[in-house]
Amino acid sequence: MVRQGLNNFRHDDIFIGNTPSNMIIRSEKNWLKLLFVWNGSVLRLIVPQLIFMFAVGIVALMTDGRIFGEKVPLNTIPFTLAGVALAIFLAFRNNASYDRYWEGRKLWGHILVSTRNLASLRLSCSDVGEDEKDLFLNRIIAFPYALKHMLRNTDASNDLVMLLGEEEEKGLRAINNKPMAILDRLRKSLFSLHNQGGASDTQVWLIDNQLSQLSEMSGGCERIFSTPIPFAYSVLLHRTVYGYCLLLPFGLVDSIGAATPIISVFISYTLLALEAIASDIADPFSRNQNGLPLSSISRTIERNVRELNGQAIPDPIRPNKKFELV
Structure with missing residues (x-):
């Protein structure tokens, strides 16, 4: 039952229509192509704002920098000073955001390493039953898939049914934190294996250490997911940027005219x-x-574990024609 979904098609691997995509992977480094890249750039998100700013610039030019007939007494000096302060604040905001991205990347890198080690350690133990071993390894594979769905607020049912079977998936359905429930079942399976003489004390200690590391990585991901950057920072930056951009044409019109x-x-x-x-x-x-390709990382973990177990290996997830890797 638990092996039936090995070669089945995973519906969440391909996005159709307007469904959100994920990380952009490009091999081209040509400088000219980068100037005209659309897919993957944030330009598509801010086109309406840029059109509005262009219209404001036209108004400032046509009115010679006047609002309701009154000249706006602005010049480039205050905009230079404000621009420096705004650049520093933007750098702080981007650094804070990138720290979260970088930490998420490191956490999933550790998950990749720990699941490999866990599978290798389990395969080094004595077999007390082929089904028990396969179920243990399938639970290892199910962990990153369950974590991915929890972090993205998506339904994990299809993946868990294919990996664990319908009966075990039903037992997990009502549980909010499915990754931790899977780790709990792995730990209980480990102690059962030890009681049956399939694992030594040292092997139990090593495997339990990897389970604890996976629990820590999961907790780290939950911390990033549940604690966003304080909203006040976003509001302040948003208002400052738009205020600066709206006033900018009135400060430039006397200096650069038609441009x-x-x-x-x-x-x-x-x-x-x-x-x-x-x-x-x-x-x-x-x-x-610009999100992390969690589906691709989860599939990589599945491929590694199944290869160690001598099973058929599913195809990796590759970027599509738009360079999108899910």
Whole structure:
């Protein structure tokens, strides 16, 4: 039962229509192509804002920097000073967001290593039954899939049924933290194996240590998922960026004249894009184009464990034609 889904098609591996994609993987490094990249860039998210900023620039140019007939007394000096302060604040916000992304990446890297070690250690134990061994290894594979679905608020039923069977999946259905429930069952299976003489005290200690590490990695992912960057930072940055961009054309119109709308849009693109990137990577587990490819990592873990067990290996998840890796 637990091995029946090995070669089955996983419906969550391919996204159809407007379903969100995930990490962009590009091999091209050509400088000219990068200038016109659309898919994977945040430009698609801020086009409406840039159009609005261009319209504001046109208004500033047509009115010679006046609002309701009154000249707006702005020049480039205060914008230079404000721009420096805004750049520092944007850098702080992006660093905070990237720290979360980097930590999520390291946590899933540790999960990859720990699951391999756990499978290898279990295979070094004496067999007390082929079904028991396969179930233990399938639970190892099920752990990253369950964690992925929990972090993305998606349904884990299909993956768990294929890996663990319908009966065990039903037992997990009502549990909120399915990854920890799977680790708990792995630990109980380990102690049962030890009681039957299939694992020595040293092997039990080593395997239990890997289970504890997986529990720590899961807790780290939950911490990132459940504690977003304080909302006040996002609001302050959002208001400051938009206020700066809206006033910018009125400060430039006397200096650069007809080029005001174009230069305003260019500067606005930089600031708005940085804000959009910071928001995008603040949740590294989301299914956007800059999120971590959790499905691909989970499939890699499955391939590694099944290869160690001498089973058929499912195909890896590769980037699609749009360079999207889920």
